[in-house]
Amino acid sequence: MDSDKKRELMLTSTETEIGKRFKAVRLSYGDDQITFANKLGISQSYLSAIERGTRQPSVRVMKTLADMGFSIDWIYSGKSSDNLKSLKKRQKDMAFIRDKLDAMTDDEVSFIRGWLEAFDSTHK
Secondary structure, eight states: OOHHHHHHHHHHHHHHHHHHHHHHHHHHTTOOHHHHHHHHTSOHHHHHHHHHTSSOOOHHHHHHHHHTTOOHHHHHHOOOHHHHHHHHHHHHHHHHHHHHHHHSOHHHHHHHHHHHHHHHHHOO
């Protein structure tokens, strides 16, 4: 196999792995592609291409993800265990929150929503 073909296969494999990590982060937030793409400031089709491994994320998208608490090293290489632990914890937290929300009354959910909106407005 010539070196260009090897490089192309390696790049495709790297892009696929990056895409899997993007999808894992998105799912840890409980977001669909449209919602997560909005958080990243990109289109849903661009996010879909990243997740499928057909496009690489731009520097700006990587910075946005890093600002969300995920190391660029982990996104590119998958080597930082702290991010993986954080991701698994977030998934457990989201499942816990969903279960609790399902058991709440409409008034309780409204109260939680109001609290989260107040929290969000002070952390922008």
